[in-house]
Amino acid sequence: MVARKFKIVAGTLLVIAIAAAVSIKVLAGESLSIATSSVSRSLCDGAFLSHVDPDRLFAEEQLPNMRSIGWALHYRVDREKHEVRASVLGAFGARAVYREGLGCVLVHGGATLPESAGFKAEPIASAFAEPGVVEPTDPVLRQVLDHAFAEADPSQPRLTKAIVVLHDGKLIAERYASGYGPDTPIWGHSISKSITSALIGILVQQGKLHVDQTAPIAAWASPQDPHHAVTIDELLRMDSGLPFDETDGPVNPMARMFFLENDMARYAATVPLDHPPGTTWAYSNLGYVLLARIAVNAAGEGGAVDAERLVRTQLFAPLGMRHAVFETDLAGTPVGSSHVYASARDFARFGQLYLDDGVVNGRRILPEGWVSYSHSQTLKTGYGAGFWTNLVNEGSVPVWDAPWGIPQAPKDMFYARGAFGQYIVIVPSEHLVIARLGISLHAGTGIGDLVAGVITALHHQSQP
Structure with missing residues (x-):
């Protein structure tokens, strides 16, 4: 026995x-x-x-x-x-x-490539489309850029690639690393989330979506599905109940979605909720891929043609973002969480749209109040509805152990943020937009010193 x-x-x-x-x-x-x-x-x-x-x-x-x-x-x-x-x-x-x-x-296996829809809309000319690099004339501002590109610790390099500074809507300073320039598209990483939020805003302005409606995702249609109650607002605010998706080693939901799935939105819709909607904040790439799918569906039939038409003609062209590309997955859906490439000037143009309350060249493309909504606080965190805020001074972003905001910046500052040191910083009180891009794999991007230094330089210029 x-x-x-x-x-x-x-x-x-x-x-x-x-x-x-x-x-x-x-x-x-x-x-x-x-x-x-x-x-x-x-x-x-x-x-x-x-x-x-x-x-x-x-x-x-x-x-x-x-x-x-x-x-x-x-x-x-x-x-x-x-x-x-x-x-x-x-x-x-x-x-x-x-x-x-x-x-x-x-391209996984024998999958079919989605072809370009051929929308080559000519971007509207921008007031700061200077052909050459605009070097700062103020010596204090020049020193600020010198510091931002300097490598204090070669073992942990910042690898700053581009900085563009706009003040009162004018390009007053920019600098680029060798091999990069005003026309170089650079990976924005999660700056893309802010751009996805803008696409939702455009469709709200057009009456095609409402932030308080439940997310129109076919896989969540059943009232018995816990996902059914999730709203567009909760996806934008990252309190939908979807899990923090960057944990559990290299094969986590985010990595699986990005690198192993042909249809990212379809996969994202299958991931179970960790919490009831509206109760808990958790950083979510999944949610922003779903938002991109929602946007494309609302804009047309939901195919690659609609994706390209929406992104190029409704956002990039009006802003004069000449070198911007919103990459898609094999299903033709823009990777709404993380795959916009654009020049530093283009990213600054996007920031200027938010400084100007959603109006470009006299035309409103975002609803009134959308900019304030985008950086209004979510569940006492430092996140809004597509943008980070500077409203929280204590604590840190869960799991990341990084501060919520930029302590050296004014309270009214809000910003788009991407991995490895990508930033679009908007400071309404200073009429200021700063785009900073790099490959900063370590913690020290120097963004706080950059913002504070630029503001100091502007105040120095204004002195008699």
């Missing part, structure tokens, strides 16, 4: 061990596929959209986070096919393909 029990226990343990080994192998394989997908897409955008050296980009952006497998990573840039392939020891291959006007997209 004892021997029989021993055999049963041993057999059970063996099954568990085999299952665990298979699970570990699957997770390891997914992790490596995520790594190669990240490399191929980033370098594809670098080579064909930003036109920066892919080897330099790999060394600055990708390799520091992949040192354990960096020796085994291989990538190949095919300039004839406009694609980049990456692999680990010849396995776990990933392929990203560039399409004119749409940027790069990961």
Whole structure:
């Protein structure tokens, strides 16, 4: 009897061990596929959209986070096919393909590429579209930019790539790292969330959406589904109940959605809620991918044509964002959480729209009150409805251990923020917009010193 029990226990343990080994192998394989997908897409955008050296980009952006497998990573840039392939020891291959006007997209298996809809609307000329780099004339402001580009600790470089300063709607200063310039599209990361919020605002202005309506997502249509009660407002504010999606190692919901799924919104809609809607704040990439899907559906039939028409003709063209691209997934949905590429001037143009209360060239494209709504506080946090605020001085963003705001900046400041040091800072009291872009993998971006320094320089200029 004892021997029989021993055999049963041993057999059970063996099954568990085999299952665990298979699970570990699957997770390891997914992790490596995520790594190669990240490399191929980033370098594809670098080579064909930003036109920066892919080897330099790999060394600055990708390799520091992949040192354990960096020796085994291989990538190949095919300039004839406009694609980049990456692999680990010849396995776990990933392929990203560039399409004119749409940027790069990961192609999994035999999936079909969505073609460009061909909307090449001429951007409206901007008042600060100077052909050359505008160097600051004020010596104090020049020193501020010198400091922002300086590397105090080479072991933890800031790698600032671009800074643009607008004051009273005029371009008064800009600077770029070598290999970058006024026309270089740079990855905005989660600045894209603020742009997605603006797309929702445009559709609210047009009467096609309302922030208080339940999210029009087909998979959530059943009243018995806990997701059914989630509103557009809650998705914008990140209190929808969707989980914080960047935890649990490399194979988390965010990474799976970005790098393993052809239809990101369809996947995001399947992720269970962690909390009842409206009760808990949790940073959510999933929610902003769903918002992009909602926006495209509201704008038309929901295909790639509608996505391109919405983004280009309703936002980028009116603002004169000449070098902006909102990349899509294979389903043709803009990656609303994180995949806008634009020049620093373009990002500053977007910030100016919010400084001007949603009006550009005398035309209102955002509803009255939308700008205030976008940076109104959510559940006592430092987040609004697509923008970060400077209203919380204590505590830090959950999990990240980073401050909610920018302590050196005025209270009325609000901002768009992306990973690795991407910022669009808007300071209404100073009539100021600052765009700062870089590849700052470490904590010290210097954004607080930059904002405070620019304001000091402006006050210095105003003195008699």
